[in-house]
Amino acid sequence: MTLTENRAQQPPTDSRSVRRLTHPDPAARTRGGQRFLLIGLVLASVYSLFPVWWLIVAATKDRTGLYQSNGLWFSGWHLWDNLHQLFTYEDGIFLRWTANSFLYAGVGSLGGTLIALATGYGLARFQFPGRNLVFACVVGSFLIPIALLTLPLYLLFSEIGLVDTPWAMLIPCLINPFSVYLAKVYTEATVPFELLEAARIDGAGELRIFFSIVLRMMTTGGATVFLLAFVNTWNAFFLPLTVLRGEENWTLNLGLYNWSGKRLESGVDLTSLVLTGALLSIVPMAIMMVAMRRYWRTGVTLGALK
């Protein structure tokens, strides 16, 4: 893990910056032009960052500060009180939601990634009848709206008693066509036919080849697939809203949604808790994205090549 992380730290822009040095843009050479471009980027950065800044500031304020002081600057330091309140509200239901989000996103994506890697490998490196049909299903499913799947899934799940259990979130996460698509692309790029032939001649079974050779070669691809699936599940809203009823099974998103509606529904103002909770729910995403920067970037650009 440390090895891969070190590799991830290396800027992937190396070759490009070398190219830039040999062919510098004239616009980059003239100071004035460069400054003009930078002003544009700085303005865009301010636009991108100020809501996050406001959120951080708001999480440090008590209720009077929140409603009466200037939103963009601090007024008193109440972050610890807010956190204490957040974690003790309704017997620590917020912690429960956090744990649920980690459970659904972590376990669901892990299982989904394994299935996707096996499927991608099967599609990319074997010829079998129906292969094109399977791949057509994968690509075709990108166009299916979530409502078309989620509502009947809710009815089917309620028939077999899965509604309002963690399984209702975990099972749909296991099958992710976009992950399969990525896994197929990665297999094609990283697992050579010759290597598989050589392993077969050496007498290795197909399962052994997959688990001890292919999966190892696909570490980067697998990590990207896992990361994207994790982010997707963590961000999911319509599926949990539909299949989870009792608040002990909710995700962070559902909990925050419910809390932000409390004020009109029952007159309880939880704005301060909502904002502190919103800030906390960003933290795992930010850590994951930064730690797996390189994997993530390849994922984003691969998505673009679709």
Added chain:
Amino acid sequence: MIRSLRWKGAAFTVPFQLGFVFLYLLPIGYAVYQSLFVEQQSGLGLGGSTEEFAGLDNYREGLTDSAFMGAVLRVVLFACVQIPVMLLISLVLALLLDAVTSRAASRFRVVLLVPYMIPGVVAAVVWVNLYSPDVGPLTPLGDAFGFDWNFFAPSMVWPAIGNLLTWHGIGYNMVIIYAALQGVPRELFEAARLDGASERRIALSIKIPYVRGALVLTGMLSIIQMLQIFNEPALFRNVTPQTVDGNFTPIMIIYNQAFNAGDYHYAATLSVLLALILGVASFLFYRLTSREAD
């Protein structure tokens, strides 16, 4: 390939195939099946209800349902404004990144991607509070400059949601367009410069045509997402139900039909209709953009 090997290869895809049948094909089939039936109350509704085959009656009702078609139209009109604006900003930012030194570019890229790291629901929670006249800083800011804006007024809700989506989406789209820009052979720029082309001319005549593919792709993804918009309006409805009603977007209507009105048959019909509309929209967009390329 040897026969047994073929089947072993196919075996790797079996878990996915089973899951796909259970989680995709079966639900779609079930939705289509349900859309062909209606629930009939027997007598005064005391004797329970029975399901009756209704053919395409539900579809007829859906296609003439002014609330549903109105919501589709509303979302399509909104998409026609928001998506071009977002893509234009993303394109300009990608061009700016491409023109500054690579060290500055990598720093700004990280900063501009920050909104994308924030879950959509959380982003909506943050912006709803930024817009809020009680806690948000935008209302006093507007006062200071003499604007008397109320983001929860009916005329401001769509611009408010549009700004939220744009804020959330420009980083991701910028990265995709920027990646495409990096693929442009640098020699082209040198040649153009030697011919006396200005930087702006190079951007317009070389760079933008080169990233057309990326723009088409991100536009397509945005359209697919936009027709299914649910999270953001739902969060707005949470705080201002008088401006964002339950019929605001197609998916909100489907959700309400299923869980508030309890009419699964009609909800299933509308979701099949939405899938068809999505398919047609994607096809039209694809045809339109690929014909222009010829």
